[in-house]
Amino acid sequence: MSGTSSTLRPPADAVAPVRHPDAPAPGEPLGSHYEHCFGCGGAQTHGLNLAARAGEGVKIIAEFTVQAAHQGAPGLAHGGVLASALDETLGSLNWLLRTIAVTGRLETDFVRPVPVDTVLYLEAEVTAVAGRKIYSTATGRIGGPAGPVAVRADALFLEVKVDHFIDNGREEEIQAAMSDPDQLRRARAFEVNP
Numbered sequence: 001m002s003g004t005s006s007t008l009r010p011p012a013d014a015v016a017p018v019r020h021p022d023a024p025a026p027g028e029p030l031g032s033h034y035e036h037c038f039g040c041g042g043a044q045t046h047g048l049n050l051a052a053r054a055g056e057g058v059k060i061i062a063e064f065t066v067q068a069a070h071q072g073a074p075g076l077a078h079g080g081v082l083a084s085a086l087d088e089t090l091g092s093l094n095w096l097l098r099t100i101a102v103t104g105r106l107e108t109d110f111v112r113p114v115p116v117d118t119v120l121y122l123e124a125e126v127t128a129v130a131g132r133k134i135y136s137t138a139t140g141r142i143g144g145p146a147g148p149v150a151v152r153a154d155a156l157f158l159e160v161k162v163d164h165f166i167d168n169g170r171e172e173e174i175q176a177a178m179s180d181p182d183q184l185r186r187a188r189a190f191e192v193n194p
């Protein structure tokens with residue numbers, strides 16, 4: 001069963017998304033936007049370690065291997081972990097638009113169980129933009145990039161300023177991020193006019 005709520009359907013005045021001219025080239029690995037990110041950060045022992053690459057147009061492709069630490073039922077990935085993988089892949093679309101946007105709404109279909117050690121082949125695409133609202137969709141396939149869909153999601157991301165993180169994040173991590181030149185360089189990669 002699948003269905004998308006009306007808030008995830010772009011309004012009539014939405015426009016087609018535009019890949020930023022300075023977006024990473026198709027095939028280029030994106031790296032992590034923050035080393036402590038649960039989705040893509042290398043410093044998270046039980047994180048997803050999701051590896052994303054820029055695709056053509058406004059598409060991202062990514063891979064995530066389900067680890068034993070990601071189980072819900074015995075030998076199977078936890079649904080929340082799979083939703084995180086979809087969310088992280090959708091969030092990586094920021095690199096192509098060069099905007100900073102956060103998830104407002106994420107609707108997920110869990111179509112097939114995903115066993116531990118499985119590689120989830122993810123693909124995400126921006127479908128429309130309406131002001132600060134970015135509409136996107138993602139799939140996760142198993143057995144290969146053209147294998148059957150195991151999970152899928154539709155999302156609404158909202159563009160925010162960098163102040164969103166500075167105002168809401170815990171002081172300790174914000175200070176550490178602001179004094180890390182690598183982190184500042186990565187944050188600048190999301191800005192439209194660095």
Ligand SMILES: CCCCCCCCCCCCCC(=O)SCCNC(=O)CCNC(=O)[C@H](O)C(C)(C)COP(=O)(O)OP(=O)(O)OC[C@H]1O[C@@H](n2cnc3c(N)ncnc32)[C@H](O)[C@@H]1OP(=O)(O)O
Binds near residue numbers: 102103158160190
């Ligand atoms: C220095 C570090 C840099 C790192 C950068 C990389 C970060 C990348 C991270 C990626 C990591 C992976 C990704 C992650 O995990 S991101 C982490 C998970 N997400 C969050 O933490 C976001 C928490 N939520 C918020 O902060 C606010 O609610 C946001 C910012 C989203 C909106 O609050 P804001 O005050 O700004 O906006 P508004 O309330 O005036 O609404 C504006 C419009 O939007 C519509 N609307 C709003 N919400 C929803 C909804 N749920 N469904 C449907 N519609 C919704 C609303 O109706 C209105 O429409 P309209 O009336 O105009 O028609």
